[in-house]
Amino acid sequence: MELGLSLGDAATASKPFGFMEKSTKLTNKASLGFCMGLSIGQNHTPREDEDKEKHGNNDHKSDNTNTTTTAEANKRKSLTVDTTDSPIQLDLLPNTPVPRNRNSSPTYVVYDNGNMSRGFDVNRFPAVMVHEDQADQDVAALSSSPPNSATSSFQMDFCMYSSKGRSESHNEADQAERASSRASDEDENGSARKKLRLSKDQSAFLEESFKEHNTLTPKQKLALAKELNLRPRQVEVWFQNRRARTKLKQTEVDCEYLKRCCETLTEENRRLHKELQELRALKTSNPFYMQLPATTLTMCPSCERVATTSTSTAAATTTTATPTATAATTTTTTNNQNNTADPTSKTTGLSLGSTRPRFYPFSHTQTHPHQHTA
DNA sequence: AAGACATAATGGCTTACCTCA
DNA sequence: CATGAGGTAAGCCATTATGTC
Known part of the structure; x- marks a missing residue:
């Protein structure tokens, strides 16, 4: 006996991803409510979609891979995902993750001393760090620094952004991201993880996106991350937790x-x-x-x-x-x-x-x- | 201040796919 | 060409940790 019930709009579960094509659809979306229907039992497995872009992103869980295979994988990734080629526009909400303390200019000095995690608004850093001229290319690497590993990851980012290597490839960006992830893991023994509190706008944006598609392809993840000035990993985690809440x-x-x-x-x-x-x-x-x-x-x-x-x-x-x-x-x-x-x-x-x-x-x-x- | 609650984040496991021998 | 092993990436789940009320 199978009970197929769905929370929210069941139809969207099987709907093709549409937020990149027409974000306006969101406006007339019904609110996320309960609906019971037969179709829902079949959870749309995003793999069908994602597999096409599967190697397009890697922001976690490859911490213990050896560098050789990682480099090869990154080559593949760089071939399949290009964050610059898709003029992704998410018009759901105004992009206003304005840093609360923006006048405190990118104080990398703080990161340098390895003691920036306290009192630092994890919501802030991506906006501060993003440079418009290269945001597209570097969004992945940029947003890859876990908030709880602020010290090491910011040092990493600082190196990336302060160095002349502005033309760093995606491979290097991915590697940096990976390194950041590793650093975050290594950071566990040190400071406690810092929990990010998403802003209302960010939550609303993610919620709207979730209504459209409850799973993300790498491109979608990157687009959302860029739009919200979050790390892709954070977007991914948010969707994961959101799916868990829905299921609950x-x-x-x-x-x-x-x-x-x-x-x-x-x-x-x-x-x-x-x-x-x-x-x-x-x-x-x-x-x-x-x-x-x-x-x-x-x-x-x-x-x-x-x-x-x-x-x-x-x-x-x-x-x-x-x-x-x-x-x-x-x-x-x-x-x-x-x-x-x-x-x-x-x-x-x-x-x-x-x-x-x-x-x-x-x-x-x-x-x-x-x-x-x- | 303490507890309840919401939720961001983590680690382990499973699965699917890809590459290669 | 078929096949199995190994690697990789993504999702799910249980759990932890943290911020808020």
């Missing part, structure tokens, strides 16, 4: 939904037991009352519903089965936003009790649109 909320929704299903079925079970007892009692008191002709009850093979040809039987069925229909209708009207709230509806992926024939109080043609021949 979805799990809660699923639990609630299954609870309601359980309650509904329990109630139906209780009612059927009661009905059975009544029928048994009736049969005991009047053994001939319930003896129906064998041909009276027929089951539709397609819908598994019992159609009655005898009016008396139909009437008898009606009196006993009405609560079910009422309960089902109630459940549907209260929960159904996308025609998926019926606990036994196939659209939800749930097939509770679908294998047993169900009695419905209505005449068959009333509930079943198609005509039956015999």
